[in-house]
Amino acid sequence: MDVAAAKQIGAGLAAIGMIGAGIGVGNIWSSLIATVGRNPAAKSSVELYGWIGFAVTEAIALFALVVALMLLFA
């Protein structure tokens, strides 16, 4: 197997790691929606943490994507 083909396969495998972050982000929004649904007055206090949690979890997805991009382009 030549190196270029192995790189592409490796990049594809590395991108699989984003599954976990997808589940994580879904969890955050699901609990945010459930919280606001049960207690609409709490919206302003949990909204902030929803955004921070989303950004931090998305970062993990991007760590995996960075590995994939490094394989493809560097």
Place this chain on the structure above:
Amino acid sequence: MANPVEQFKIEPIVPLEIGGVNVSFTNSSLFMVVAVVLATAFLTLSVKGRALVPGRWQSMAELMYEFVANMIRDNVGTEGRKYFPFVFTLFMFVLFGNLLGMIPYTFTYTSHIAVTFGLAIVIFIGVTIIGFARHGTHYLRMFFPHGAPLATAIILVPIELISYCSRPFSLAIRLFANMTVGHIILKVMAGFIIMLGIAGIAPMVFLGGVTVLEFGIALLQAYVFTILTCIYLHDAIHMH
């Protein structure tokens, strides 16, 4: 299709070399200067009238000030007020960096790990020094949470240490990866539009949506960078 990573290449505009070190004025430096000039102009010129009831521009400047001031007060407490200039500068620098990159044909200086890691390591070293200055060697108690049984210390302390030392890396990589990946997606989608000709309407609609998302991510990542800095300051000043 053009290479989507070419947009991140650093081009020297004024080549300079001091003692063998390349200190040329690059496109990255140019956009940093543009961001600083824009931020300074926005903040100083909009409050020039010093109206008691603010007009539109002054409102925006005051909103930004209050936004960061509230962030510090809520997360660091009243002792954090002395760090306001640093945190505000950080927020403005990252925000303008991210937003300037959304203009076509510009360069996003926050998409380079050199820039973001520089910011993150300064924050990390600063927060560690603040922690030691405030608490002395008692600061090391941070790696061993109060009330945990002594037997678990063997696994707990290395884990806490690694998690503490991974902070600058996660800060830097989060910002750089978000910016880089966002812009690569934009370039790749734009390439599809040209490739498909008339059927390029579909990727164009998608590109519109992704651009709006990228604006949101630009704002959000600047906010998350700043609020994590405030949280680390809180940990250093108040030790959990």
